[in-house]
Amino acid sequence: MSASPMPREEYIEQEYFFRVYRERLQESVPSQEILKTIHEEILSTTQLPMAIDFMRAEILHTGRISDAMSRLSHYFTPFQAFVIGQAEEDVSRFDQITGLEILEREAKYRAGEPTMAGVFVYQFECIARNRLGYDRGLAAMSQDPLFTDRWQKWIRSLRTELGAFELSELVFRQSGHFRQLREKKTGQSAADEPEPLFGAQEGRIAKANIGRDPLYFFAALQRQLAYPSVPLSTKAFDETLPGFLEQRLAKIEQRLKIIELEQKGGIDLTRFYKTENGETPHFRDDPGLP
Numbered sequence: 580m581s582a583s584p585m586p587r588e589e590y591i592e593q594e595y596f597f598r599v600y601r602e603r604l605q606e607s608v609p610s611q612e613i614l615k616t617i618h619e620e621i622l623s624t625t626q627l628p629m630a631i632d633f634m635r636a637e638i639l640h641t642g643r644i645s646d647a648m649s650r651l652s653h654y655f656t657p658f659q660a661f662v663i664g665q666a667e668e669d670v671s672r673f674d675q676i677t678g679l680e681i682l683e684r685e686a687k688y689r690a691g692e693p694t695m696a697g698v699f700v701y702q703f704e705c706i707a708r709n710r711l712g713y714d715r716g717l718a719a720m721s722q723d724p725l726f727t728d729r730w731q732k733w734i735r736s737l738r739t740e741l742g743a744f745e746l747s748e749l750v751f752r753q754s755g756h757f758r759q760l761r762e763k764k765t766g767q768s769a770a771d772e773p774e775p776l777f778g779a780q781e782g783r784i785a786k787a788n789i790g791r792d793p794l795y796f797f798a799a800l801q802r803q804l805a806y807p808s809v810p811l812s813t814k815a816f817d818e819t820l821p822g823f824l825e826q827r828l829a830k831i832e833q834r835l836k837i838i839e840l841e842q843k844g845g846i847d848l849t850r851f852y853k854t855e856n857g858e859t860p861h862f863r864d865d866p867g868l869p
Contacts, residue, residue, distance in 0.1 A: 584725050585626075585654075590690035592627045595620075597683035601676055610638055630654050643667050658702055659685075661719035665711050673709050680810040681705050688807045695730055696777050697806050698723070703746070704797045704809045714738060733776060747785040747796045754782025780804060 637647035645664035666678035706716035788796035
């Protein structure tokens with residue numbers, strides 16, 4: 580893996596690649612054909628055309644581009660390979676269209692003036708909102724070359740701390756705002772300590788969202804600090820049941836209704852015996868008949 584982030588032109592071409600790949604998939608163009616034609620559109624002074632060639636060769640052998648991205652760890656980050664790998668799982672409810680859009684927006688953000696805090700929040704929200712799994716997701720995030728050693732160590736620690744603390748509280752404790760409040764309370768300066776991972780503004784937003792829905796925390800950061808928004812997978816939240824399960828549930832519901840009626844004193848079947856003129860018919864076993 581590279582020791583530092585790539586030049587800006589690489590991220591610009593990556594954004595274009597992921598966007599065009601996504602759009603052509605939506606037009607039902609095969610992945611092999613997309614990789615074959617888009618190669619000529621990418622700026623040749625970047626490394627992306629060579630990466631695309633390798634991805635095309637890999638997809639012909641395995642049918643997956645995430646394997647190629649994992650092997651190109653000097654170019655694609657582990658998080659990028661993780662997202663596409665989750666989309667390519669046979670049993671996953673996370674679709675490839677959303678995965679490509681996630682990487683497209685991340686590349687666009689990195690092509691501007693990204694911060695480590697902004698990239699962290701975006702990647703974490705992608706994992707959380709699309710239910711990609713914290714254990715493997717945080718492990719992939721911690722290997723991003725953009726993050727310093729302190730950042731990588733802190734991200735790895737979240738795998739155990741998230742069960743006991745909420746994210747907004749953890750961010751607040753690592754922010755400049757928390758340090759300011761502590762210095763004001765104790766009267767002692769923390770100048771000899773390393774710089775906090777998050778700024779004062781992130782800390783204030785985090786403190787205001789402790790105990791609230793984490794989605795409000797993410798939304799506030801996007802409004803106040805222009806962090807990139809996260810696309811959602813419609814497939815991941817599709818709660819439609821298969822037809823046979825719908826039928827089974829309908830039958831169970833009917834049986835429960837019958838049991839409830841029997842417990843309330845029996846089922847009145849006479850309402851089903853009404854004739855065309857509205858009269859109730861009489862039967863030989865009726866106690867009122869001779």
